[in-house]
Amino acid sequence: MKKTILVTGGAGYIGSHVVKLLGQSNHYNIIVYDNLSTGNRESILSGELIEGDLADTHLLQKIFTSRKIDAVMHFAAFIEVGESVKNPIKYYNNNTCNALNLLKILTTHNTRNFIFSSTAAVYGAPENGIVTEQTPLSPINPYGQSKLFVEKILQDISAAGGINYIALRYFNVAGADIDGQLGQKYKNPTHLITRCLKCAKGEFDKLEIFGTDYNTPDGTCIRDYIHVNDLAKAHIIALDYLFEKKMSNIFNLGYGHGFSVKEVVDIAKKVTQKDFKVVETARREGDPPILLSDNSKIKKDLGWLPDYDDLEFIIKTAWEWEKKL
Numbered sequence: 669m670k671k672t673i674l675v676t677g678g679a680g681y682i683g684s685h686v687v688k689l690l691g692q693s694n695h696y697n698i699i700v701y702d703n704l705s706t707g708n709r710e711s712i713l714s715g716e717l718i719e720g721d722l723a724d725t726h727l728l729q730k731i732f733t734s735r736k737i738d739a740v741m742h743f744a745a746f747i748e749v750g751e752s753v754k755n756p757i758k759y760y761n762n763n764t765c766n767a768l769n770l771l772k773i774l775t776t777h778n779t780r781n782f783i784f785s786s787t788a789a790v791y792g793a794p795e796n797g798i799v800t801e802q803t804p805l806s807p808i809n810p811y812g813q814s815k816l817f818v819e820k821i822l823q824d825i826s827a828a829g830g831i832n833y834i835a836l837r838y839f840n841v842a843g844a845d846i847d848g849q850l851g852q853k854y855k856n857p858t859h860l861i862t863r864c865l866k867c868a869k870g871e872f873d874k875l876e877i878f879g880t881d882y883n884t885p886d887g888t889c890i891r892d893y894i895h896v897n898d899l900a901k902a903h904i905i906a907l908d909y910l911f912e913k914k915m916s917n918i919f920n921l922g923y924g925h926g927f928s929v930k931e932v933v934d935i936a937k938k939v940t941q942k943d944f945k946v947v948e949t950a951r952r953e954g955d956p957p958i959l960l961s962d963n964s965k966i967k968k969d970l971g972w973l974p975d976y977d978d979l980e981f982i983i984k985t986a987w988e989w990e991k992k993l
């Protein structure tokens with residue numbers, strides 16, 4: 669019998685790529701729960717949409733009462749580091765409190781499997797920049813903290829026997845669906861690659877580099893960019909792991925090497941063949957200098973391997989998508 673998966677935030681950038689894969693596997697009934705605040709109806713390529721907010725516990729109760737949900741994949745959250753520094757309550761409210769409410773509801777209805785979109789931001793600004801899952805957790809912005817609170821809650825509920833969960837700590841998710849059906853579609857994108865592409869398109873007049881005085885080879889921040897299809901694939905493997913092994917676990921999800929902001933800008937110019945304007949400005953609050961994943965655990969325990977570990981390819985997929993918007 670098909671298992672039923674509730675996907676919160678399934679109309680969003682990452683959620684929609686995972687929903688597409690779930691649909692292709694043909695093993696699942698998919699319910700997308702999304703308030704469409706940043707997600708898009710047309711990005712849902714499989715399953716059914718229930719339009720609703722995470723804060724609407726009444727509606728969530730109704731969903732869990734009326735059907736048997738086998739697993740929840742929880743993507744719905746706010747994701748901007750800079751905004752979280754300016755408006756922390758918004759982040760703690762949605763990312764932490766609403767996640768707790770969801771967990772309360774699902775545990776009372778005996779849904780035992782939970783996949784959580786965590787983030788590399790839980791590590792803060794680690795000393796050598798490369799983190800394993802054992803690296804101490806010390807977020808330097810409310811976004812990372814809001815996600816870490818949820819990890820702690822999950823750990824305790826799991827220890828008490830309530831659920832099994834997988835927390836996937838995403839590094840810098842980028843690119844667009846390799847079939848060209850999905851991609852990022854934000855009204856005000858803040859992510860580096862998307863902003864470069866908006867500049868190449870002429871939608872933005874310049875790309876600002878936030879800080880050139882970091883202790884890195886070219887002075888700009890280094891990040892581990894992972895293609896969204898590789899990231900999505902890990903969720904399907906994690907779901908199988910939960911159903912088979914019935915064990916909780918936490919994994920880094922990145923490629924294990926990185927690129928500086930300047931390197932990303934150069935590759936974006938090469939891919940788009942547009943020499944857009946770049947200006948160097950002050951640091952953005954809450955940015956760690958280097959954040960790279962040690963991904964040996966997910967490779968060993970889940971057998972996950974990347975297919976698209978090539979930044980030029982990643983940016984190409986994003987550019988093909990961006991040109992269609």
Ligand code: UFG
Pocket residue numbers: 747748749787788789790838839840841858859860861863875876877878879889890891929952955959
């Ligand atoms: N940057 C610029 N100019 C821009 C946009 C970004 O210089 O216009 C810089 C940032 O300062 C940073 C780097 O490019 O150094 C990457 O910034 P992004 O905003 O693209 O991504 P972040 O690293 O801030 O955050 C992303 C996700 C988080 C996740 C984090 C983990 O949004 O959810 O990666 O590394 F936690």
